């Protein structure tokens with residue numbers, strides 16, 4: 001198996017953790033788009049949102065995705081809003097096998113309320129924001145993903161095994 005496995009999904013669906021698990025199982029390095037942008041820009045995502053605005057961050061995401069076209073054998077873990085730009089959806093599909101991790105709104109609220117490093121949820125009613133963004137983004141995730149995995153009912157190892165088996169099948173028949 002080669003090419004890349006790309007993890008998409010809303011904040012708090014476990015992309016980073018599952019990415020690290022997949023990396024251990026397959027021996028592929030992880031590329032986390034949020035971390036790559038932070039390293040490249042020399043500041044945190046909340047700082048980028050605060051000083052340059054969300055649109056600037058979205059442009060950085062698109063530029064980063066476009067720069068990855070020669071990468072193979074990576075686990076690519078993405079920020080939850082990366083599917084918002086139509087060109088990003090095409091770039092993601094062209095990078096390899098795209099896996100959408102899902103969780104329901106209440107579970108996402110529970111998981112994301114543990115820390116405050118997500119600028120879009122730093123407001124008076126993060127539950128409402130989660131519901132609204134989920135409604136808006138769900139068709140974009142659906143359109144982009146080759147595989148969907150519900151993370152509420154499965155443990156991390158089950159999710160990881162499911163992805164590895166499906167990706168092996170995908171790459172064996174579709175290249």
Ligand code: S3P
Pocket residue numbers: 009010011012015034045078079080081082117118119120
């Ligand atoms: C965002 C999700 C974050 C990060 C930024 C914006 C979003 O990544 O890219 O705060 O728009 O959903 P995670 O999904 O890894 O939290």
